[in-house]
Amino acid sequence: MFEHEKVSGLDIIRVNGNRMDASNSPEFLAQVDQLTSSGVSQLVVDFSGVSFMDSSALGATVSALKKIGSKGTLTLVGVSGLVDDLFKLTRMDKVFHMVPTLEDAGLARTA
């Protein structure tokens, strides 16, 4: 469900599938945990294709942010539709660094 790859030095977790909810959120957090404990501090999560997110998934995304901590960065890519609505309603768009595409994420990192 969550695929990790490194693209031009950037660690990316891709969310495969269109639903992120209580059933797969723990898996997401486990992945993030694995990466942060192996030293990753710049992380990108690709949400393009995710059309639904529930409260557990939102909580997991915030937990991921906390795991990365103040020394690292977490960038969310491709948040749209109902997921974007949820982020706006809960003001998470003010909390997360969100960009439309992976290219933007790459550029943001080298800047």
Add this chain to the structure above:
Amino acid sequence: MKLLIVDDAPDVRLILSHWAKKKGYEYRVAKDGEEAWAMLMEEDFHIVISDWLMPKLSGPELCERIRKHEFSHYVYIVLLTGMSDTKDMITGLNSGADDYCNKPLNFEELDVRMGTAHRVVELETTLENKNEDLQQAYDALDHMHQGLGRDLENAALLQRALLPEGEKVSQIDYAWYYRPAIQVGGDTLQTAFLRDNLAVFYLVDVSGHGVSAAMMSISLHTLIDSVEQELVQLSAEEIPQRVVTTINQKIVELELNHYCTMIYGAIDLKNHRIYYIQAGHPNPVLMRAGNAEATELEGTGFPVGLIEDAAFETRSVDYKTGDSLLIYSDGFSDLMTDEFPDQNLAQVCTPCFGANAAEAISEFENTLLIDGVMAKQEDDVSMMVLNL
């Protein structure tokens, strides 16, 4: 493994008896089918070696009887036959015999037949033991499941007991609808009179649903009520900020796996003004008396318990007597979005508002939250109407 030997010829009975004794079997001997049947009724036999042609009851007839009867274990039957005709053989086997052995008796053949008999009988015993174990495990599980079911039902009663009982607070009448996804849920709500000219209300939705969300929502309910009691000096305007900030701090400190969204409001009953905080929660719907359509009180806000120093914004809205306020959890709005994709929520809700809150909730129940819609419920659904 007790053996029953059945043959009308005395010499065959003798030969088989000697053989059985030599093999170390516990055995009995019958001289015809009827006597064999009588013995089967009295004692436990696992293997029957029987002749085919016998007076009173033939081998195949004995087989049929044995198969029709429900013994407590499998009875393995070998028919002794002088017949070489396959057709007769098939008839015999169809009567329920497991195997046959040719006459004149060949003891090597008999041994082979007994080998199979032993395997089958042992297999059957193993199966029976396993079945017994399974049945015991199942009974234990079923017992526990019923116990849990009762526990959940009691927990549900407890949770509902926290919800407000009355119908009126000062001149405001209110009513609510509460349907968790399972017996207990992560939603909770309240409308209460705090002190002179001050009322408070809230609807909280703890993230997720199920037992742990329910436990958190119950503890939040009591926490909020206790925080309110301490705020004697504060005005309606100051209360929401203090309550929500305190709750936020507590949840973050406890590092629980759940956060919540909520609408928390304080009503200045004298000046007809509501001060409220929208904490990451779906927007309240306001139906002003005399208006054709309801409107959403739009806004955004941080959820509670998710971010440590979250800043919560207090909003206000003035009301007139006869206005109605609807607050709800996203379980409700999600269902409505699915049912009415082309309408916004305020439009969908408008027809339900009526003379009083109880009527409005009835309308919601009877026209929108019908069985067909509720069958699709995935999240806790709760809502409250305040008729101001």
